[in-house]
Amino acid sequence: xxxxxxxxxxxxxxxxxxxxxxxxxxxxRDAGMEVIYTGLRQTPEQIVATAVxxxxxxxxxxxxxxAHNYLFPKVAELLKEQxxxxxxxxxxxxxxxxxxxxxxxxxxxxxxxxxxxxREMIDYIKNNLKR
Amino acid sequence: xxxxxxxxxxSESKKKWEENxxxxxxxxxxxxxxxxxxxxxxxxxxxxxxxxxxxxxYEKEIGFPGQYPYLRGYQPTMYRGRTWTMRMYAGFATxxxxxxxxxxxxxQGSTGLSVAFxxxxxxxYDSDHALAQGEVGKVGVAIDSLKDMEILFDGxxxxxxxxxxxxxxxxxxxxxxxxxxxxxxxxxxDKLRGTIQNDILKEYIARGTYIFPTEPSMRLITNIFEYxxxxxxxxxxxxxxxxxxxxxxxTAAQEVGFTLADGIAYxxxxxxxxxxVDTFAPRLSFxxxxxxxxxxxxxxxxxxxRLWAKIMKERFRAKNEKSxxxxxxxxxxxxxxxAQQPDNNIIRVAMQALAAVLxxxxxLHTNSRDEALxxxxxxxxxxALRTQQIIANETxxxxxxxxxxxxYYIEAKTKEIEEKAMEYITKIDQLGGAARAIDLGYIQxxxxxxxxxxxxxxxxxxxxxxxxxxxxVEEEAPKGLLRVDPLVAQMQKKKINEVKECRNNxxxxxxLQLLKKACQGTENVMPFILDAVKEYATLGEICGVMREVFxxxxxxxxx
Numbered sequence: 030x031x032x033x034x035x036x037x038x039x040x041x042x043x044x045x046x047x048x049x050x051x052x053x054x055x056x057x058r059d060a061g062m063e064v065i066y067t068g069l070r071q072t073p074e075q076i077v078a079t080a081v082x083x084x085x086x087x088x089x090x091x092x093x094x095x096a097h098n099y100l101f102p103k104v105a106e107l108l109k110e111q112x113x114x115x116x117x118x119x120x121x122x123x124x125x126x127x128x129x130x131x132x133x134x135x136x137x138x139x140x141x142x143x144x145x146x147x148r149e150m151i152d153y154i155k156n157n158l159k160r
Numbered sequence: 161x162x163x164x165x166x167x168x169x170x171s172e173s174k175k176k177w178e179e180n181x182x183x184x185x186x187x188x189x190x191x192x193x194x195x196x197x198x199x200x201x202x203x204x205x206x207x208x209x210x211x212x213x214x215x216x217x218y219e220k221e222i223g224f225p226g227q228y229p230y231l232r233g234y235q236p237t238m239y240r241g242r243t244w245t246m247r248m249y250a251g252f253a254t255x256x257x258x259x260x261x262x263x264x265x266x267x268q269g270s271t272g273l274s275v276a277f278x279x280x281x282x283x284x285y286d287s288d289h290a291l292a293q294g295e296v297g298k299v300g301v302a303i304d305s306l307k308d309m310e311i312l313f314d315g316x317x318x319x320x321x322x323x324x325x326x327x328x329x330x331x332x333x334x335x336x337x338x339x340x341x342x343x344x345x346x347x348x349x350d351k352l353r354g355t356i357q358n359d360i361l362k363e364y365i366a367r368g369t370y371i372f373p374t375e376p377s378m379r380l381i382t383n384i385f386e387y388x389x390x391x392x393x394x395x396x397x398x399x400x401x402x403x404x405x406x407x408x409x410x411t412a413a414q415e416v417g418f419t420l421a422d423g424i425a426y427x428x429x430x431x432x433x434x435x436x437v438d439t440f441a442p443r444l445s446f447x448x449x450x451x452x453x454x455x456x457x458x459x460x461x462x463x464x465x466r467l468w469a470k471i472m473k474e475r476f477r478a479k480n481e482k483s484x485x486x487x488x489x490x491x492x493x494x495x496x497x498x499a500q501q502p503d504n505n506i507i508r509v510a511m512q513a514l515a516a517v518l519x520x521x522x523x524l525h526t527n528s529r530d531e532a533l534x535x536x537x538x539x540x541x542x543x544a545l546r547t548q549q550i551i552a553n554e555t556x557x558x559x560x561x562x563x564x565x566x567x568y569y570i571e572a573k574t575k576e577i578e579e580k581a582m583e584y585i586t587k588i589d590q591l592g593g594a595a596r597a598i599d600l601g602y603i604q605x606x607x608x609x610x611x612x613x614x615x616x617x618x619x620x621x622x623x624x625x626x627x628x629x630x631x632x633v634e635e636e637a638p639k640g641l642l643r644v645d646p647l648v649a650q651m652q653k654k655k656i657n658e659v660k661e662c663r664n665n666x667x668x669x670x671x672l673q674l675l676k677k678a679c680q681g682t683e684n685v686m687p688f689i690l691d692a693v694k695e696y697a698t699l700g701e702i703c704g705v706m707r708e709v710f711x712x713x714x715x716x717x718x719x
Contacts, residue, residue, distance in 0.1 A: 043279035043292075043295050048407070052615045056612075070283075123534065127641075142499055
């Protein structure tokens with residue numbers, strides 16, 4: 030039998046807004062996925078280490094402080110450095126539209142902005158797993 | 161509030177009305193929903209009548225403004241005497257840029273300043289710290305040393321403005337910097353008016369900018385209470401905040417219950433530290449959220465006022481009337497702003513602001529339409545400020561004190577929220593107080609349950625959000641959002657280096673050493689922090705010393 034999808038919901042940087050991250054973590058869990066939530070203030074290095082250690086299929090990054098252009102690509106870069114290329118990395122938060130393409134180019138598969146139904150994200154994950 | 165005979169007659173007529181008019185109406189057309197719920201999910205009745213407030217004693221429970229239990233306002237004339245302070249939370253990038261925004265806001269009629277700090281500042285890191293990367297100047301202004309604070313308030317006379325600073329874990333350091341700037345301006349500390357947020361418990365619960373563990377954090381807070389009661393007597397030493405608890409997803413009653421439970425914890429800590437309740441309690445202030453449900457919010461503010469008065473009088477035996485008065489700042493609910501059709505947010509903010517005014521707020525921040533997308537532009541901030549000015553000058557709601565008092569619905573709702581909030585406080589008392597309840601994750605869990613339910617209601621269309629799950633349109637990405645220059649971090653690093661070159665480094669080391677000793681002992685640390693600040697020790701250096709002695713808080717991670 031196929032194991033459930035494993036997701037790491039992560040809060041990079043110093044941002045303390047975790048309402049969205051927690052709601053999403055619960056929604057993914059209710060959709061049958063195994064969810065690990067990092068808690069606040071994770072460095073990109075810590076996030077990647079946890080993702081590898083926990084053998085997750087997906088990393089969901091949540092950030093509302095505006096530091097996404099630095100922190101999101103950093104996570105993607107570290108994964109690449111470690112030769113991890115079968116992980117789906119997605120992000121969400123207060124992210125201006127004009128930043129989205131840059132983040133995708135840096136290796137973030139999709140960005141979910143405020144107001145996105147959790148259903149949409151669940152479907153996206155199911156349809157875009159890399160392994 | 162009514163005599164028995166009259167009440168019996170009203171009851172009788174209500175029954176007849178239900179049998180006749182109401183039944184006919186319902187037969188003709190049923191109501192749109194089986195059940196009507198408030199913004200916080202509590203049942204709202206079709207109609208409220210004198211029956212619903214029959215057991216409320218006017219003299220004991222409602223009374224007069226400026227009189228215990230302060231339900232109708234903390235002060236007798238309210239907005240007839242003085243309009244609330246229009247206080248717009250602002251700050252971004254460097255001290256130079258934020259200083260310009262403050263001057264602009266004052267020119268536009270803002271009557272108080274409210275400083276937003278960036279996350280590294282709020283967590284006690286200098287802009288050149290590794291963990292500050294990507295965050296410098298993003299959600300507020302970067303302050304590394306007294307130098308930045310001097311620039312931030314350049315040309316702003318500190319005896320003329322009142323300044324609110326959203327700073328918690330390192331509040332003592334930023335307050336010390338403010339005091340040092342005042343001294344340089346020749347303003348004596350007894351003339352300083354303003355507020356530091358200084359509310360660490362809600363950081364553990366909801367906002368996340370904690371540094372130290374609970375015990376030393378509570379000590380820092382009581383040190384500030386004590387220091388200010390002597391040296392900065394007009395300063396509000398804490399702003400006990402429900403705002404972020406609500407933003408994290410709580411209900412209205414949870415907002416009141418958890419916030420006042422935090423308030424109780426601070427009063428207990430100060431009393432245990434040997435302070436007399438009436439020396440510090442008059443300088444406690446509160447900070448609430450104003451959410452979408454207009455009447456529920458008005459009732460919430462009123463309930464908080466009455467409940468706090470009772471707590472201070474009955475639980476803490478305060479004697480000074482000022483210790484019992486709950487004064488509060490309000491911010492409209494950021495979490496209700498939508499990224500979709502952002503101009504709609506102007507309307508939401510206007511109604512939330514109205515609720516705050518009808519609830520008797522002492523100061524108000526109105527959010528800007530573009531805040532679900534980025535920091536607000538100057539144009540957006542101006543509209544938000546104008547919203548307050550229209551309420552104050554055009555709507556007439558300020559002409560009479562507590563205008564909704566006596567409404568069957570409002571009074572019943574006020575009582576309901578007070579009772580529910582008290583249930584939470586009792587539960588928290590049973591767990592051993594707010595700090596313990598946070599360690600156990602109880603408060604966080606209650607809030608995230610409410611947040612999850614709220615989101616599911618949106619997704620099932622039980623809760624309509626205009627532009628998000630109904631009345632959607634295809635729209636272009638908004639243009640002209642405020643961007644923080646990525647060079648800000650470099651500029652801050654350069655300033656830190658300059659400061660470190662120009663200051664007396666031996667004196668800095670000595671002051672930091674003295675601070676360390678004070679932290680290890682039981683003295684009030686405030687004077688030691690002030691000494692270090694004046695020698696241009698950086699925020700990171702000062703917090704570094706305290707981190708060494710106090711250690712760091714570890715968050716309980718649970719879903």
